[in-house]
Amino acid sequence: MPVIRTPERTAPESRDDGRGPSVSRRFRWALLAALGFVIVPSVYAVAVLTPTGQRIEDAALGGVRESDLFGSDTALNVISVPVILLLVVVIAAVAFARRRLAVGLGAGFVVLASAATSTLLKRIAERPEIAQSPTPNSFPSGHATIALAALFAVLMVTPRRLRPVVLVVGAVYAVFVANQTVVYGWHRVSDIxxxxAVALFWLGLVRAVGPAVDRGTRGDRDGHRGPRRVVTVVLLLAVAATVLVGVVALLVGTTGGDHGAMLLAGRMASSAGVLAVITAVWLADGMHTVPRTTRPDGPAVRV
Incomplete structure (x- = not known):
């Protein structure tokens, strides 16, 4: 005897329906945008415009050694203007295929606006010579900005059930890029x-004022709870671990004058910053939970 089943959709898929729950969604992303907006000048003021900030960051640069360099700089070389434009085209194509062109345009805007903002800030921001700093201004890192903005943009056009995989791959790449720029001596922790913050600002702004990314269609299904919970736990543990190692390395470096420890502290601080922002986006997107509450929606299906 055939069974009639009514399709269901989960709460996260229906929360962005343009009514009350949408206000909560927009508020969450607006809060992240505001956070990014505040972090940029705050970090610049503390790390770049003060003698103490410059000395601490330059101490990490003093720990750069040839033996510390990664065997390949492919991850950094990938980031270029043609690749950025190609990424925007691919994002728009995927969004068009999913009939979410408006979301795709928003995602592309996140990448382009983040890259442009990073370039502009680097041109207008100055690094005063108040602590005998050996290198010119490098705030913020364009490579790290694009790596994060690209991840956030791809997540916007990726079905919810596939986002855990995309996020893990993108997070690993973003952390690797941040580490490479610090190890190579190209950037300081404040740059990362x-x-x-730049990528977080533009993502939060677009997600707050733009169209809902998830609308409850089949492609927006949440998938299994297991992978999402694993990703959440891994992200939280990774943030905690990098912070802990970074603090220990900083203490060793400052008390013993160990530049290698200072470099490690800088790498861990950069990694922690990248992972913390990615975790915040993951949580704001509601990807950390899959409520069991469902409701009927759509016509009955014979199975």
Whole structure:
């Protein structure tokens, strides 16, 4: 005897329906945008405009050694203007295929606006010579900005059930890029934190004022709870671990004058900043939970 089943959709898929729950969604993303907006000048003021901030960050640069360099700089070389434009086209194509062109345009805007903002800030921001700093201004990191903005944009056009995989791959790449720029001596920790804030600002702004990314259609199904919970736990543990290692390395470096420890502290601080922003986006997107509450929606299906 055939069974009649009514399709269901989960709460996260129906929360962005343009009514009350949408206000909560917009508020969450607006809050992240405001956070990014505040972090950029705050980090610049503390790390770049003060003698103490410059000395601490330059101490990490003093720990750069040839033996510390990664065997390949492919991750950094990938980031270029043609690749950025190609990424925007691919994002728009995926969004068009999913009939979410408006979301795709918003995602592309996140990438382009983040890259443009990072370039503009680097041109207008100055690094005063108040602590015998050996290198010119590098705030913020364009490589880290684009790596994060690209991840956030791809997540916007990716079906919810596939986002855990996309996020893990993108997070690993973003952390690797942040580490490479610090190890190579291209950027300081503040440059990475500033890049995180720039990408977070534009993502939060687009998600707050733009169309809902998830609308409850089949492609927006949440998938299994297991992978999402694993990703959440891994992100939280990774943030905690990098912070802990970074603090220990900082203490060793400052008390013993160990530049290698200072470099490690800088790498861990950069990684922690990247992972913290990614975790915040993951939680704001409601990807950390899959409520069991469902409701009927749509015509009955014979199975």
């Amino acid at each position: 934190i500033g890049a995180c």
